[in-house]
Amino acid sequence: MDNEFKSTEKLYRAVYPPEIADMFWKLDGTVSSAAFADPKGLSVDRGDYRSDEDVMSVMRSKFTGHIISVYVKNCFDANALVLYRPSHSNPYHSEIHGSLDRAILSKSQRVHLARCAEILTPRPIN
Amino acid sequence: MIVKQMDVRSNIRKYFDIAYEGEAVIVPRKQDHNVVIISEAEYNKLIQERRLNAYAQAVGGVPDRKKRIISERGSDLRSHNADKLSAIRAFKPGWNGNGAPAFAPGLIDTVGTLIGGLDIQPEVFPTAMGTIQLEYDNSRHDHMEIEIIAGSVDAEVYIIRFNGEEEYEQMSVSADAINKRVHDFYG
Numbered sequence: 001m002d003n004e005f006k007s008t009e010k011l012y013r014a015v016y017p018p019e020i021a022d023m024f025w026k027l028d029g030t031v032s033s034a035a036f037a038d039p040k041g042l043s044v045d046r047g048d049y050r051s052d053e054d055v056m057s058v059m060r061s062k063f064t065g066h067i068i069s070v071y072v073k074n075c076f077d078a079n080a081l082v083l084y085r086p087s088h089s090n091p092y093h094s095e096i097h098g099s100l101d102r103a104i105l106s107k108s109q110r111v112h113l114a115r116c117a118e119i120l121t122p123r124p125i126n
Numbered sequence: 127m128i129v130k131q132m133d134v135r136s137n138i139r140k141y142f143d144i145a146y147e148g149e150a151v152i153v154p155r156k157q158d159h160n161v162v163i164i165s166e167a168e169y170n171k172l173i174q175e176r177r178l179n180a181y182a183q184a185v186g187g188v189p190d191r192k193k194r195i196i197s198e199r200g201s202d203l204r205s206h207n208a209d210k211l212s213a214i215r216a217f218k219p220g221w222n223g224n225g226a227p228a229f230a231p232g233l234i235d236t237v238g239t240l241i242g243g244l245d246i247q248p249e250v251f252p253t254a255m256g257t258i259q260l261e262y263d264n265s266r267h268d269h270m271e272i273e274i275i276a277g278s279v280d281a282e283v284y285i286i287r288f289n290g291e292e293e294y295e296q297m298s299v300s301a302d303a304i305n306k307r308v309h310d311f312y313g
Contacts, residue, residue: 016223023213026249026261027203033271034251034259040224063223104255107284108292111269116170 001048001091005082007073010047011094012055012120015066031068031117033110041095041103046084048092052120058092066121074116078109128152134163203247211238214252226254233258233276236299240274243301246308248272260304264312272307274299283307 015024015035024035036042047055047069056067075082081097096113098105105113127144131153134141141151141163151163164172215234219227229252237258241247248260253273260272267288272281278299285293297303 014223017217017221023210024251026263028263032249032251032259032261034253034261037253037255037259038222038224038226039255043224107271107294108286111271111284111286 001046001084001086003084005046005072005084005094007071007076009049009072010052010055010069011044011072011075011082011096012047012059012067012069013042013044013117014059014063015068017065029119031114031119033107033114035068036105036110036113039104041083041097042105044094044096045090045092046082046094055092056120066119068117068119070113070116070118074113078105078112080105080109080113128154131155203249204241207241207247207250208238210250211241211258214250214258217252221252222254224254227256229256229258230276233274237274240299240301240304243305244308245305246312248308262308262311266313268311270308270311272297272304285311 013035015031017023024032026032045055045059052069059067072082075096079099081099083095083097085093085095087093095103096105097103098109127149129141129151134151134153145151145163145168146165148165148168150168153161153163155161211234214229215231217226217228219225221228233256237250237260240260241250246262248262251259251261253259256276258274260274262270262272264270269286271284273284274281280296281299281304283293283295283297285295287293297307
């Protein structure tokens with residue numbers, strides 16, 4: 001893996017807090033844009049073209065909440081940046097930033113990604 | 127619009143432009159192996175609808191638009207929002223797994239009072255900035271967010287219309303002001 005992201009690569013986001021799983025779920029079953037707000041940039045795992053099952057299996061080993069995904073294309077369409085930021089414990093760790101000088105996504109970018117997001121884990125029933 | 131395959135082939139740019147403008151281009155083929163050309167925006171709408179329908183099937187119901195849910199479940203939603211605020215009040219620092227602050231008790235109190243005075247209940251969400259986001263969606267597929275910020279007398283309002291037009295404004299943090307704005311939003 002390198003710093004290059006293709007539009008077709010998937011990014012996976014763990015939705016915290018895991019103990020209150022429906023905190024970011026809307027009545028219509030979609031996820032709120034509030035789940036995409038983080039002043040430090042949005043932490044994600046890059047898919048690197050693994051299957052959803054493989055990615056979720058790895059994420060579930062350290063996280064019990066819900067997992068959603070977006071495509072890199074969705075980020076590019078919103079003029080957001082996707083940065084590869086691997087760590088010792090997570091070689092897939094990446095971040096979505098609003099722009100070069102602003103880590104947080106704008107309200108517009110958050111709504112766009114929320115609308116594009118696919119919810120991969122069973123959703124809570126409100 | 128129905129167009130023969132050979133016409134599409136010889137005028138592909140023209141028909142792509144028509145599809146991009148929002149009109150579906152249907153191309154009949156042998157043995158009914160027909161195809162339809164639509165814009166990416168239309169495709170995304172279909173995908174979103176498919177997800178909502180899948181969700182509705184999973185929970186045993188038909189996907190409803192927000193206003194109907196609100197009118198039918200208004201009192202339930204008010205109670206649900208109060209429960210949610212109690213849960214948010216209990217969040218510890220770092221609740222989002224990335225160093226988000228705990229919520230100021232004064233902010234939770236303010237939002238709790240607001241919720242009690244709102245005619246149409248929003249959906250309530252925490253953000254990692256320590257703010258509370260109230261969300262509304264109307265039947266035209268417009269979306270409105272009202273962000274309540276600790277210690278601020280003004281709330282930030284963001285609206286994205288069904289056609290992608292965006293509006294940013296500020297309003298005072300009061301039930302009267304929000305009620306007026308929300309009634310305008312639902313028209």
